[in-house]
Amino acid sequence: MTCRALSLALLLASTLTPTQVWGQAQLLGASGLGRRVLPLDARARGIGNAGVSLHGGNLSALNPAAAARFTGSGIWATFLPEARSVKGDFASGKFQTEDVPVIRLVFPFGGRWATSISAGGYLDQDWGVEFIDTLSLVAEEVPFQETRTSDGGVTQFRLELAGVIAEGWSLGGGVLFYSGQTRRRVQRAFSTESAFVPYQAFTAIDYRGWGLSLGVEYQPFAEMILGVAGTWGANLRISNDTTGQGTDVGLPLTLDVGGSWRLTPGLLFALSFGWEDWSSVANDLPAVTASDVLRVGGGFEFAALRRENTEFRVRAGAHADRQPFEVRENAVWERGINFGLGLILVGGRARIDLAFDFGKRGSIEQNDVEETFQRFSFGAGVFVR
Amino acid sequence: MKGQGWLTRTSSVVALVLLACTYAACARDELLSVDPEEAPGRSAPTVESLLGPADLDGWIDTVFSGFSSASGSPFMLVNDGSPDLVSRALFRFNAPILDSIFVIDTLSAALRYDSLRVVVAVVQDRSQLASGGTTLQLRAVGDEWDPSSATWDFAVDSPGVATAWSAGPGGSLGVVLSEISVSVDTLDLEPDSLIFDLTEFSDSLLNLWADTAQANTGLGIVVADSGRLVLGIPRLQYNIIPEVNPDTAIEVACPSATSIFFCFPQKTYIFDQTTPLPLVGALRVGGVEGWRSFNELTIPDSVRVIGSSQKQVIRQSTVSRAELLISSLQPAGPPLWAEADLVGTVIRLNDDFTILGPKTPVGATVVTAPFDIEVDSLQAGSVIAIDITRLIQEWAAVPLDSAVAPVRFLIRARPEGTTFGFWEFGSTEAPPALRPFLRVVFTPDTEFAFP
Numbered sequence: 001m002t003c004r005a006l007s008l009a010l011l012l013a014s015t016l017t018p019t020q021v022w023g024q025a026q027l028l029g030a031s032g033l034g035r036r037v038l039p040l041d042a043r044a045r046g047i048g049n050a051g052v053s054l055h056g057g058n059l060s061a062l063n064p065a066a067a068a069r070f071t072g073s074g075i076w077a078t079f080l081p082e083a084r085s086v087k088g089d090f091a092s093g094k095f096q097t098e099d100v101p102v103i104r105l106v107f108p109f110g111g112r113w114a115t116s117i118s119a120g121g122y123l124d125q126d127w128g129v130e131f132i133d134t135l136s137l138v139a140e141e142v143p144f145q146e147t148r149t150s151d152g153g154v155t156q157f158r159l160e161l162a163g164v165i166a167e168g169w170s171l172g173g174g175v176l177f178y179s180g181q182t183r184r185r186v187q188r189a190f191s192t193e194s195a196f197v198p199y200q201a202f203t204a205i206d207y208r209g210w211g212l213s214l215g216v217e218y219q220p221f222a223e224m225i226l227g228v229a230g231t232w233g234a235n236l237r238i239s240n241d242t243t244g245q246g247t248d249v250g251l252p253l254t255l256d257v258g259g260s261w262r263l264t265p266g267l268l269f270a271l272s273f274g275w276e277d278w279s280s281v282a283n284d285l286p287a288v289t290a291s292d293v294l295r296v297g298g299g300f301e302f303a304a305l306r307r308e309n310t311e312f313r314v315r316a317g318a319h320a321d322r323q324p325f326e327v328r329e330n331a332v333w334e335r336g337i338n339f340g341l342g343l344i345l346v347g348g349r350a351r352i353d354l355a356f357d358f359g360k361r362g363s364i365e366q367n368d369v370e371e372t373f374q375r376f377s378f379g380a381g382v383f384v385r
Numbered sequence: 386m387k388g389q390g391w392l393t394r395t396s397s398v399v400a401l402v403l404l405a406c407t408y409a410a411c412a413r414d415e416l417l418s419v420d421p422e423e424a425p426g427r428s429a430p431t432v433e434s435l436l437g438p439a440d441l442d443g444w445i446d447t448v449f450s451g452f453s454s455a456s457g458s459p460f461m462l463v464n465d466g467s468p469d470l471v472s473r474a475l476f477r478f479n480a481p482i483l484d485s486i487f488v489i490d491t492l493s494a495a496l497r498y499d500s501l502r503v504v505v506a507v508v509q510d511r512s513q514l515a516s517g518g519t520t521l522q523l524r525a526v527g528d529e530w531d532p533s534s535a536t537w538d539f540a541v542d543s544p545g546v547a548t549a550w551s552a553g554p555g556g557s558l559g560v561v562l563s564e565i566s567v568s569v570d571t572l573d574l575e576p577d578s579l580i581f582d583l584t585e586f587s588d589s590l591l592n593l594w595a596d597t598a599q600a601n602t603g604l605g606i607v608v609a610d611s612g613r614l615v616l617g618i619p620r621l622q623y624n625i626i627p628e629v630n631p632d633t634a635i636e637v638a639c640p641s642a643t644s645i646f647f648c649f650p651q652k653t654y655i656f657d658q659t660t661p662l663p664l665v666g667a668l669r670v671g672g673v674e675g676w677r678s679f680n681e682l683t684i685p686d687s688v689r690v691i692g693s694s695q696k697q698v699i700r701q702s703t704v705s706r707a708e709l710l711i712s713s714l715q716p717a718g719p720p721l722w723a724e725a726d727l728v729g730t731v732i733r734l735n736d737d738f739t740i741l742g743p744k745t746p747v748g749a750t751v752v753t754a755p756f757d758i759e760v761d762s763l764q765a766g767s768v769i770a771i772d773i774t775r776l777i778q779e780w781a782a783v784p785l786d787s788a789v790a791p792v793r794f795l796i797r798a799r800p801e802g803t804t805f806g807f808w809e810f811g812s813t814e815a816p817p818a819l820r821p822f823l824r825v826v827f828t829p830d831t832e833f834a835f836p
Binding site: 030031086089090091092093094095096127128129130131132133135137138144146147148149150184186188190194195196197198199200201203205238240242243247285287 | 433
């Protein structure tokens with residue numbers, strides 16, 4: 001059973017990772033290494049992206065120590081479609097993207113320990129643009145339409161071990177593998193009157209790297225859990241599979257701090273902060289300017305309805321993130337308001353979580369472009385008690 | 386165990402739902418509209434290169450002829466007077482002359498023939514009549530002649546066999562069988578039917594032609610005074626009077642769309658001009674002899690492009706358009722210059738014509754859209770662009786580390802032999818303003834950068 005579930009998870013991980021999901025991403029995410037995707041599940045999305053430490057089973061993959069709190073094996077996944085509307089001095093339009101931020105399996109053993117395998121998006125480089133221009137030749141002007149697309153990105157795989165090391169203390173750590181491919185394509189179609197043969201070019205860029213994760217959770221009393229988690233990454237190897245050329249980019253150090261406090265038996269408050277050292281990454285990317293990622297998010301979860309084996313939860317929160325790669329040499333901020341619903345079934349053996357958050361990224365004043373977004377999160381999981 | 390089985394089943398359902406959602410989402414694939422200067426990513430610019438003979442590693446061109454003849458032309462030219470050309474049409478009907486015919490299911494021999502006439506279409510826009518009209522004579526030909534090789538001087542001029550006309554150059558024309566006068570008004574009234582009436586020779590001529598023991602020397606059409614007429618394929622018409630029903634006249638035509646007998650006249654035209662070879666600096670296409678221009682272009686891997694001092698690698702690039710730009714030479718005037726528009730085409734050469742000459746094997750036609758040579762609008766220096774995109778694409782597609790053969794092709798009229806005259810354009814040895822150019826619009830491979 002365990003092997004079969006693991007095989008299924010690996011199948012899912014290889015099939016549903018963001019590098020395999022088609023769609024186009026924000027223009028803002030076209031700079032640098034793309035758009036940062038956090039391994040948050042739909043429940044954390046509903047509480048303002050606060051996913052470092054949570055009561056009641058933390059399904060996000062931010063803190064490896066959180067796995068120690070699972071008493072039964074489980075598998076879950078989150079799907080993240082997003083609608084975006086871009087406006088700016090140089091770009092406009094509406095489009096949609098899809099991501100799979102986290103698929104995760106947890107296997108507790110020995111009463112105090114648990115292993116966790118997860119996969120999810122890390123850097124999303126799905127985007128596509130089109131424009132019309134004119135080719136000026138000696139004897140004629142030839143209008144053309146050009147499309148540039150990028151599909152794929154970097155996926156993060158995490159193999160982690162967590163355990164309860166003392167009363168109220170959990171420790172977790174693991175190995176991170178980064179892998180992915182971006183397929184870039186250029187197509188230039190000339191006006192039909194010209195009878196010019198269209199142009200197209202294609203390449204694939206591969207990504208490989210590894211890192212380490214470490215996390216701690218401390219529960220000073222039953223109603224509160226605090227957590228700290230961090231990752232360190234070695235170089236991310238970027239290579240062009242057509243030319244063989246490559247370069248190395250140092251992955252950033254990351255630190256997340258957060259916790260949750262059960263204010264009443266039916267009301268939970270969660271808060272988290274995060275920092276990622278992307279400004280140092282810019283040293284390896286001379287054509288890119290980057291900022292350290294800063295994020296803060298928090299919210300509430302309320303158990304609105306309880307039955308014998310069923311519980312219905314309502315969530316609300318807000319978040320603010322500074323994105324890693326700048327536009328117009330100015331940092332890009334994302335600010336949003338989050339809402340969520342949760343349904344715990346069969347006494348906790350199954351759960352379905354939905355989240356909706358909306359907000360804005362960038363600003364016309366700072367970045368010459370901004371986008372509004374409406375993001376849905378859909379998560380489902382099953383557990384063995 | 387019960388719980389574990391439930392997990393497995395539910396896991397499968399969850400996986401399928403997630404997969405379905407993922408693939409459903411794949412259908413959405415919108416693009417953002419951006420300003421060209423602000424578009425993320427990069428792409429190589431499309432550039433234009435204009436290459437003369439000196440810009441290539443080699444450019445060889447020459448002409449060959451003999452790919453068509455007067456007998457293969459779809460017309461016959463009769464001409465005398467101005468311009469300085471005498472041309473006569475020769476034809477004969479070797480197909481079966483019917484000497485019996487079914488009448489009311491009974492096979493009957495021909496009692497006699499009647500109403501013999503030769504009908505010839507006239508191509509009006511290519512004909513020029515004398516101001517007072519032009520007289521055409523239909524005359525008997527005295528010698529046996531070979532349609533595919535007859536010339537002004539020889540009735541037969543095939544390899545190993547050369548038989549001069551017995552009456553001297555010009556076709557050994559005999560008695561005048563019929564004569565008609567053609568005027569501009571006549572042509573306007575009856576645009577495509579000059580009818581030579583041979584009624585009085587019906588029996589004698591048709592019995593002569595039906596007698597396979599006799600040589601069929603056929604007929605000739607000549608201009609008795611002056612003028613030029615371009616004639617179509619001659620048509621023979623006559624009546625058969627059957628023995629079983631002498632009151633019935635059955636009309637027979639050759640060729641005929643309705644006859645069950647295959648009937649097609651053999652025809653040619655002979656003329657007193659010998660086409661001169663092109664001058665240095667001239668290439669030639671078309672004409673009664675089927676002139677073709679042979680070209681070999683040795684293109685360097687990198688070429689200079691317009692607007693840049695840097696050379697660009699053209700090999701392995703995407704060639705969006707490649708044209709051969711050729712400049713018309715000063716028209717030589719009639720009768721040598723093409724008297725009607727031509728349609729040109731490009732054909733791939735599969736071998737080295739500098740060694741194999743006119744018998745160099747050819748490949749398929751390489752352009753789908755033929756180019757027009759409109760002689761009335763061509764002046765010296767008029768440029769015609771010939772699409773050779775596919776040829777250059779195939780050349781550019783050869784990997785850089787592989788040897789690549791020069792681009793070889795010929796230019797010809799399609800079909801050949803549709804005009805008596807030809808069209809000339811500048812070769813690589815022409816004055817600089819009239820030399821050919823190769824224009825290529827191409828895009829090098831994009832060097833995708835790392836972020």
